[in-house]
Amino acid sequence: MAGVIKTREPGGPAxxxxxxxxxxxxxxxxxxxxxxxxxxxxxxxxxxxxxDGRFLEALTLGQESTDSKYLQAAMLYKSxxxxxNHRLAGLAGLALFLAALALARFRCRxxxxxxxxxxxxxxxVVLFSIMLGGYSKDVVVVFLVLLVLLLxxxxxxxxxxxxxxxxxxxxxxxxxxxxSASAAVIWLLLPRLKTYLVYVLGLVNALMVSIALLxxxxxxxxxxxxxxxxxxxxxxxxxxxxxxxxxxxxxxxxVNNALTYLALTFxxxxxxxxxxxxxxxxxxxxxxxxxxxxxxxxxxxDFLARRVFAILVGFLSAQxxxxxxxxxxxxxxxxxxxxxxxxxxxxxxxxxxRLRDLMGSTLSWVRLKAGAVTNGP
Numbered sequence: 001m002a003g004v005i006k007t008r009e010p011g012g013p014a015x016x017x018x019x020x021x022x023x024x025x026x027x028x029x030x031x032x033x034x035x036x037x038x039x040x041x042x043x044x045x046x047x048x049x050x051x052d053g054r055f056l057e058a059l060t061l062g063q064e065s066t067d068s069k070y071l072q073a074a075m076l077y078k079s080x081x082x083x084x085n086h087r088l089a090g091l092a093g094l095a096l097f098l099a100a101l102a103l104a105r106f107r108c109r110x111x112x113x114x115x116x117x118x119x120x121x122x123x124x125v126v127l128f129s130i131m132l133g134g135y136s137k138d139v140v141v142v143f144l145v146l147l148v149l150l151l152x153x154x155x156x157x158x159x160x161x162x163x164x165x166x167x168x169x170x171x172x173x174x175x176x177x178x179x180s181a182s183a184a185v186i187w188l189l190l191p192r193l194k195t196y197l198v199y200v201l202g203l204v205n206a207l208m209v210s211i212a213l214l215x216x217x218x219x220x221x222x223x224x225x226x227x228x229x230x231x232x233x234x235x236x237x238x239x240x241x242x243x244x245x246x247x248x249x250x251x252x253x254x255v256n257n258a259l260t261y262l263a264l265t266f267x268x269x270x271x272x273x274x275x276x277x278x279x280x281x282x283x284x285x286x287x288x289x290x291x292x293x294x295x296x297x298x299x300x301x302d303f304l305a306r307r308v309f310a311i312l313v314g315f316l317s318a319q320x321x322x323x324x325x326x327x328x329x330x331x332x333x334x335x336x337x338x339x340x341x342x343x344x345x346x347x348x349x350x351x352x353x354r355l356r357d358l359m360g361s362t363l364s365w366v367r368l369k370a371g372a373v374t375n376g377p
Contacts, residue, residue, distance in 0.1 A: 019115075020113065023113055023114075023115065023118040026118055026119075026122055027118055027121055027122050027125075029122075030121075030122035030123075030125045030126050031098070031125055033126060033129075034094060034125050034126050034128065034129035034133070035091065035094070035129070037126070037129040037130060037133060038087060038090035038091055038094060038129050038133040038134070039087055041086070041090065041129075041130075041133055041134060042086075045130060048327075049130060049131060050134070052135075052136065052137070053086055053089075053134030053135040053136060054086075054134075054135075055070065056070055056073055056074055056077070056134075056135035056136070056137065057084060057086050057089070057134070057135045059071060059073075059074035060074050060077050060078050060082070060083045060084055060135070061083065061084045069137055069173065070137060072137075072171075072172055073135070073136070073137035073140065074135075076140065077089060077135060080092070082135075086134040086135055087134075089134055089135045089136075090129070090132075090133040090134045090135075093128070093132055093133065093136060093139040093142070094125070094128060094129060094133065096139065096142045096143070096146075097125070097128050097132075097139075097142055097335070097337075097338070098125070099146065100142050100145050100146050100149065100338035101121055101124070101125070101337075101338050101341060103146060103149045103150065103338070104149055104338045104339070104341045104342035104345060105341075105345060107149060107304065107342055107345075107346075108342065108345035108346050116344075117341070117344055117345055120291065120341065120344060121341060123284075124334070124337040124341070127284070127330075127334055127337075128334055128337070131330065131331045131334055132331065132334060132335070138331060138332060138334070138335055139335065140168075140172060141332075141335035141336065142335045142338075144164060144165065144168055145335060145336060145338050145339055147160075147161065147164050148161050148164075148307065148308065148311065148339065149304075149308075149338065149339070149342060152303075153302070153303040153304040154303055155303070157303065157304075157307075158187065158303060158306075158307045161307055161311075162180060162183070162184055165179065165180040165183070165311075166180050175318055175321075175322055176318075178209055178314075178317070178318045178321070179311070179314045179315050179317075179318045180314070181314075182202070182205045182209070182313070182314030182317045182318065183307070183310040183311045183313070183314030183315075184310075184314075185201075185205065185314075186198060186201055186202065186205070186309075186310040186313050186314055187306060187307055187310035189201060190299070190300050190306055190309065190310055191300035191301070191306070192300075193300075194297075195293055195294075195296050195297045195298075196293075198296070198309065198313055199265075199293060199313065201313070202261065202313040202314070202316050202317045203258060203261050203262070203317075203320075205313075205314070205317045206257055206258065206261045206317040206318075206320040206321065207254060207257070207258055209317065209318075209321060210222075210253060210254045210257045210258075210321065211254065213321075214250050214253070214254070220249045220250065220252070220253040221249075221250070221253030221254045221256070221257050221321070222243070222252075222253040222256050222257050222260075222321070223253065224321060224322045225241060225260070225321070225322060225323065225324050228322075228324040229241075229242070229324050229325075239270055239273075239278065239281065239325045239326040239327045240324065240325045241260055241263070241323060241324060241325055241326065241329075243256050244256055244259040244260070244263070244269070245259070257320050257321055258320070260319075260320045260321075260323070261316065261317065261319075261320035264285070264289075264316060264319055264320060264323065264326075264329055265285075265286065265289040265290075265293075265316070266286060267281070267282040267285045267286055267326055268282070270282040270285070270326045271283075281326060281327070281330060282326075284330060285326060285329065285330055288330075288333060288337070288340060289316070291340060291343075291344055292309075292312055292340045292343060294347075295340070295343035295344045295346070295347040296309040296312075296343050296347075297347065298347075299343065299346075302346070304342075305342070305343060305346055308339045308342055308343060309343065311336075311339065312336060312339060312340065315333070315336060319332065319333075
């Protein structure tokens with residue numbers, strides 16, 4: 001297949017002993033920092049990172065609620081004996097996340113590490129501790145990720161993966177029915193398509209589901225996002241995803257879902273809101289999906305990589321329909337980070353070369369535009 005990434009052969013060029021040790025130290029430092037963030041999160045983090053965890057902790061202590069998503073998560077924590085202890089909940093979630101990262105590494109054990117991969121893993125661990133380092137209903141996804149990476153690299157393993165995803169949707173988060181169906185379609189077509197066409201297929205899929213919502217449920221295509229944002233004070237959520245264009249329905253919702261799909265991978269609207277926080281968040285979101293898309297090139301010939309990429313693009317399609325803000329989008333994709341790490345490890349060192357090319361092209365463009373502004377017309 002054209003564009004197949006050539007991975008490093010076992011015994012090929014590897015980093016020096018000193019470089020490897022420095023990489024281990026850097027990752028260990030990230031893990032230690034993450035543990036400290038979890039232990040002292042109540043005094044270290046802004047309140048916007050604590051609200052969901054506090055509410056879920058209260059549910060484990062007996063507070064009543066009608067929100068089934070949180071109630072199911074609270075029942076899971078209670079069944080594990082993690083009641084009223086946000087530090088234990090956070091450390092348990094971090095241990096699960098580290099296990100998923102270790103499994104992703106094991107699946108690519110013949111590929112030596114690199115600084116790009118070390119930095120990516122370290123950043124994901126720290127982000128996890130910040131955004132999901134207490135009680136969280138999203139940590140359950142890490143169990144699913146572990147199964148995706150554990151199941152065999154064959155058709156049976158892929159079928160079992162789909163069964164697990166459908167079961168997760170049936171018993172926990174129903175929007176995973178959309179993720180499951182989307183991933184199945186993408187998995188079937190993926191070997192025939194280049195990576196950028198798989199990304200376009202994800203957009204087409206989001207449009208088709210939007211039309212289905214309109215036809216079968218008689219709902220505006222972006223109704224789930226609109227309802228969520230209408231039920232809260234969006235002035236307190238600076239990263240809210242509103243309507244990009246004011247077209248009337250039915251076309252308005254469909255077009256806005258398509259634009260949301262693009263904005264979730266190229267979050268220019270978020271960056272333009274100004275401030276270091278929004279700029280940093282937009283860089284993180286764009287970086288996550290850039291690495292996933294670049295690393296997935298040529299994955300159609302590998303059963304495991306193929307199902308991993310299909311799940312990621314299927315999940316992105318579902319996000320285009322539901323995500324109310326960019327912060328939620330980042331928090332929801334974080335449990336899937338080990339899947340992206342697997343793709344990145346599998347494709348290294350070609351990933352490094354392509355990222356360098358991308359960064360070089362971006363810097364050249366910035367210099368060109370800066371020069372044009374300085375010199376004037």
